[in-house]
Amino acid sequence: MIARRIHPLRLAILGSGKGSNARALIEASQKSSLCYEPALIISDIEDAGILKLAEEFQIPARFFKPGPFKTKFSEEREQQLVALLRELKIDFLALAGFMRVIKEPLLAAFPERIVNIHPSLLPRFPGLAAWRQAVEAKASESGCTVHLVDHGIDTGHILGQTRVPVFNTDTAENLHARIQEAEHELYPRMVDAFAKTLLQKNEIPKDKEI
Numbered sequence: 001m002i003a004r005r006i007h008p009l010r011l012a013i014l015g016s017g018k019g020s021n022a023r024a025l026i027e028a029s030q031k032s033s034l035c036y037e038p039a040l041i042i043s044d045i046e047d048a049g050i051l052k053l054a055e056e057f058q059i060p061a062r063f064f065k066p067g068p069f070k071t072k073f074s075e076e077r078e079q080q081l082v083a084l085l086r087e088l089k090i091d092f093l094a095l096a097g098f099m100r101v102i103k104e105p106l107l108a109a110f111p112e113r114i115v116n117i118h119p120s121l122l123p124r125f126p127g128l129a130a131w132r133q134a135v136e137a138k139a140s141e142s143g144c145t146v147h148l149v150d151h152g153i154d155t156g157h158i159l160g161q162t163r164v165p166v167f168n169t170d171t172a173e174n175l176h177a178r179i180q181e182a183e184h185e186l187y188p189r190m191v192d193a194f195a196k197t198l199l200q201k202n203e204i205p206k207d208k209e210i
């Protein structure tokens with residue numbers, strides 16, 4: 001059987017913050033040949049670090065005005081985002097510190113094609129500042145989880161996790177730093193494995209063959 005060479009899947013990364021996970025995704029894809037390539041960065045925050053990162057790596061990027069709500073895009077804006085992602089031939093999405101809830105237009109346009117990284121061992125500590133929740137609960141371990149995004153908050157199917165110890169001297173901040181180290185190793189590995197699964201499931205769309 002002749003092995004077919006394939007183009008990597010085009011990944012859009014959505015983030016609202018400094019973008020250290022986006023950096024890990026980009027750097028991993030530059031170091032070796034993976035099943036994804038970061039093709040677009042989107043932020044809902046005009047001066048977010050993640051947009052500066054896009055400049056540094058010369059990856060197309062957009063500040064995407066979210067509309068009037070604090071915790072989600074307006075439906076109209078989310079539909080416009082879907083149109084942009086389609087126009088740029090994005091295959092799947094990775095959330096990396098994206099602080100808005102994903103709603104139906106995006107979920108329907110990319111069914112089971114949106115992944116997220118969360119800084120706890122889900123289902124424990126969903127929601128905001130999971131590292132602080134772990135310290136306050138005096139947990140002896142926490143970690144990070146890569147999961148599919150669904151209609152809930154941090155409830156989607158789990159793709160992979162890394163455990164991280166919590167010491168009783170930990171502050172929320174140094175626990176978050178320890179978790180982030182684990183995130184930067186886990187996320188690229190999981191996104192690559194996920195892209196590989198998508199390619200296999202779809203028996204490689206024709207336009208992905210070289």
Ligand code: GRF
Nearest residue numbers: 017018019020021097117119
């Ligand atoms: C990460 O800890 C991630 O798990 C959470 O938000 C944080 C984003 O950090 N969803 P960064 O912007 O990737 O540095």
